[in-house]
Amino acid sequence: xxxxxxxxxxxxxxxxxxxxxxxxxxxxxxxxxxxxxxxxxxxxxxxxxxxxxxxxxxxxxxxxxxxxxxxxxxxxxxxxxxxxxxxxxxxxxxxxxxxxxxxxxxxxxxxxxxxxxxxxxxxxxxxxxxxxxxxxxxxxxxxxxxxxxxxxxxxxxxxxxxxxxxxxxxxxxxxxxxxxxxxxxxxxxxxxxxxxxxxxxxxxxxxxxxxxxxxxxxxxxxxxxxxxxxxxxxxxxxxxxxxxxxxxxxxxxxxxxxxxxxxxxxxxxxxxxxxxxxxxxxxxxxxxxxxxxxxxxxxxxxxxxxxxxxxxxxxxxxxxxxxxxxxxxxxxxxxxxxxxxxxxxxxxxxxxxxxxxxxxxxxxxxxxxxxxxxxxxxxxxxxxxxxxxxxxxxxxxxxxxxxxxxxxxxxxxxx
Numbered sequence: 001x002x003x004x005x006x007x008x009x010x011x012x013x014x015x016x017x018x019x020x021x022x023x024x025x026x027x028x029x030x031x032x033x034x035x036x037x038x039x040x041x042x043x044x045x046x047x048x049x050x051x052x053x054x055x056x057x058x059x060x061x062x063x064x065x066x067x068x069x070x071x072x073x074x075x076x077x078x079x080x081x082x083x084x085x086x087x088x089x090x091x092x093x094x095x096x097x098x099x100x101x102x103x104x105x106x107x108x109x110x111x112x113x114x115x116x117x118x119x120x121x122x123x124x125x126x127x128x129x130x131x132x133x134x135x136x137x138x139x140x141x142x143x144x145x146x147x148x149x150x151x152x153x154x155x156x157x158x159x160x161x162x163x164x165x166x167x168x169x170x171x172x173x174x175x176x177x178x179x180x181x182x183x184x185x186x187x188x189x190x191x192x193x194x195x196x197x198x199x200x201x202x203x204x205x206x207x208x209x210x211x212x213x214x215x216x217x218x219x220x221x222x223x224x225x226x227x228x229x230x231x232x233x234x235x236x237x238x239x240x241x242x243x244x245x246x247x248x249x250x251x252x253x254x255x256x257x258x259x260x261x262x263x264x265x266x267x268x269x270x271x272x273x274x275x276x277x278x279x280x281x282x283x284x285x286x287x288x289x290x291x292x293x294x295x296x297x298x299x300x301x302x303x304x305x306x307x308x309x310x311x312x313x314x315x316x317x318x319x320x321x322x323x324x325x326x327x328x329x330x331x332x333x334x335x336x337x338x339x340x341x342x343x344x345x346x347x348x349x350x351x352x353x354x355x356x357x358x359x360x361x362x363x364x365x366x367x368x369x370x371x372x373x374x375x376x377x378x379x380x381x382x383x384x385x386x387x388x389x390x391x392x393x394x395x396x397x398x399x400x401x402x403x404x405x406x407x408x409x410x411x412x413x414x415x
Contacts, residue, residue, distance in 0.1 A: 006046045007132040008156035010079040013041035026080045026162035027378045032070035043166035048095035051170030057183040058085040058161050058397045060385050075151040082149040083109035084190040085160025098171040105174040108347040109191040111146040114172035125344035131155040182406035188365045189351045196222035198345035207231035212284035214238045215291030216246035218368045218394040242388045253367050271319050368394040375399045377415040
């Protein structure tokens with residue numbers, strides 16, 4: 001296996017690593033709240049373990065909006081976005097042994113070397129070799145894995161919202177997709193399914209639990225489905241504002257689901273007090289946040305975010321803690337509250353099991369997929385997704401290499 005990796009290749013043409021004689025379409029970040037589809041050079045093999053993937057499917061994740069909003073440091077104009085993608089292998093480096101040209105694969109959103117201490121522990125999100133950012137190291141006090149299409153803060157790797165993408169350590173970071181799993185199901189093994197699954201299993205959801213989940217987007221929806229899958233007796237989903245339609249959307253798929261619309265609470269009630277009443281005064285057994293750190297409920301944090309003074313906001317975490325118990329040091333010690341930062345989900349720890357569950361029809365990625373779009377329309381799609389356009393949950397983005405929609409998948413929406 002190749003032991004080298006070239007980082008800070010966020011735009012193949014701009015960094016001199018692309019083939020200018022072969023062009024592709026790609027979505028690029030152009031500045032705060034601005035993205036653009038451009039024609040640029042296709043990627044080439046740089047390191048011996050590289051794979052070049054012909055992209056057949058990608059999507060937008062809620063965390064892509066952090067990039068759009070300029071909330072992630074060290075993003076540069078022209079960087080190619082997209083950390084969830086699947087495709088067909090177009091070429092491989094000489095060190096690649098486990099996959100070959102023509103294989104259908106899905107990529108992990110995080111880039112792992114497969115050989116460091118954390119990779120061997122199946123904690124691929126903590127890979128020590130694939131993120132060269134000194135700023136990230138100083139902030140976190142340790143290395144974290146590189147990520148596709150997610151700024152130079154995570155290694156500066158070009159993303160997969162494009163027609164081609166370079167995948168370092170291809171033997172490690174690609175999972176073969178069998179014929180009975182179409183792209184519209186297999187794609188989401190790259191991030192959202194593993195992220196949702198990790199949130200549920202890492203917090204210890206078990207038989208008979210009551211689980212409260214903040215955020216009814218795709219991750220929250222799948223976390224709710226996975227909570228029931230793992231034996232939860234009750235699942236309560238919390239959302240509101242511009243996203244309140246999502247509560248009804250998920251409720252139709254999971255009839256046992258209970259919901260709390262935080263923008264329509266009874267006078268004098270809070271999310272915490274409402275959950276206490278719903279749970280016989282004691283609150284839920286497990287509370288999971290699936291709304292992301294940009295979310296601000298308080299005016300102070302709202303204006304701090306507008307001024308660029310703060311990125312993460314604590315309101316939802318505070319609600320989670322107080323919903324489970326009144327939080328103080330004695331309570332933490334005596335009642336056994338565990339406050340868990342899941343980190344980036346170790347995708348490769350879970351993806352083979354999740355693939356098997358898809359094949360056995362025990363989990364259903366298409367439950368969250370509402371739209372299909374062309375790569376060429378991604379500027380408009382980002383705008384719709386950013387506005388939480390009613391009815392848009394998770395999307396599938398096709399390229400000129402994609403197959404027609406699979407049975408049960410959404411038809412193409414023309415913009």
